[in-house]
Amino acid sequence: MKKKFSEKLNDFLMKDEAFILLIMGAAAxxxxxxxxxxxxxxxxxxxxxIVAMLKEGLDGGSYSxxxxxxxxxxxxxxxxxxxxxxxxxxxxxMTGVGIGIPALLLSMxxxxxxxxFLFALGTGAVIGLILGIIIIAIRKFVPKGVAVGGTSIMMGxxxxxxxxxxxxxxxxxxxxxxxxxxxxxIGAAVFYKLEKEITGGAILGAMILGAIxx
Numbered sequence: 191m192k193k194k195f196s197e198k199l200n201d202f203l204m205k206d207e208a209f210i211l212l213i214m215g216a217a218a219x220x221x222x223x224x225x226x227x228x229x230x231x232x233x234x235x236x237x238x239x240i241v242a243m244l245k246e247g248l249d250g251g252s253y254s255x256x257x258x259x260x261x262x263x264x265x266x267x268x269x270x271x272x273x274x275x276x277x278x279x280x281x282x283x284m285t286g287v288g289i290g291i292p293a294l295l296l297s298m299x300x301x302x303x304x305x306x307f308l309f310a311l312g313t314g315a316v317i318g319l320i321l322g323i324i325i326i327a328i329r330k331f332v333p334k335g336v337a338v339g340g341t342s343i344m345m346g347x348x349x350x351x352x353x354x355x356x357x358x359x360x361x362x363x364x365x366x367x368x369x370x371x372x373x374x375x376i377g378a379a380v381f382y383k384l385e386k387e388i389t390g391g392a393i394l395g396a397m398i399l400g401a402i403x404x
Contacts, residue, residue, distance in 0.1 A: 210322030214315045216279065220288040221314025225304050228292070235284045238362050244289050253297040260290025268324060277325065287317055356388035363396035373399025 202208050219235075226233030227241065228248065234241045240260065247253035264286025295303060303313035356378050364371025377395020378388040 206326045210319060210326065213322040214318035216283050217287045217318025217321065218311050218314035220283050221317060222307065222310040224288050224292045225307065225310035228304055234288060236288050239358050240285055240289055244293055247293055247296065253293040256289050256293035257297055260285045260293060264290050268321060287314065291317060356392050359389060359392040367400055369403035370396040370400030
């Protein structure tokens with residue numbers, strides 16, 4: 191009896207090759223988003239505070255902050271993913287591939303990945319291929335049943351620090367536009383009253399009032 195298409199697709203998605211292809215696609219999109227940000231000032235897939243590190247390098251020529259912070263995240267997440275079976279896309283791809291690797295390349299004056307859209311897309315795909323192979327290789331060598339201590343702390347670090355981004359977003363929105371800043375402040379206050387993370391409220395508030403009065 192022939193398998194249904196959905197069953198064949200599910201079987202394929204469970205293979206290591208499918209994981210590598212998915213990582214390649216995600217890395218290509220994220221790296222190209224950074225290319226768009228460098229060229230046109232918009233498109234980066236990341237938090238405001240992390241993109242600000244890259245912008246500091248673009249404006250001042252020093253990429254040490256972005257490269258050190260984001261590349262460190264990338265290395266940590268690559269080691270974490272195979273051990274716990276969860277790959278943090280925010281830390282490994284959005285921060286590492288989207289900010290860390292571009293900052294490293296630019297600090298070494300390697301410009302060709304940012305020359306055009308296709309170069310950026312291809313560079314991101316190659317980076318994703320390398321990362322996918324590394325992650326699968328690490329997973330192959332980790333004995334089954336090995337308990338990995340400390341990963342819960344590592345996995346929770348991003349969420350814990352994210353709570354303090356609210357005030358930074360309010361400041362950034364105020365610097366951009368007074369109405370966006372007011373919206374961020376109102377949104378943060380509403381979310382605080384609802385006992386939600388104020389970061390989300392600040393972003394939504396800034397977007398709404400900023401779009402209305404821009």
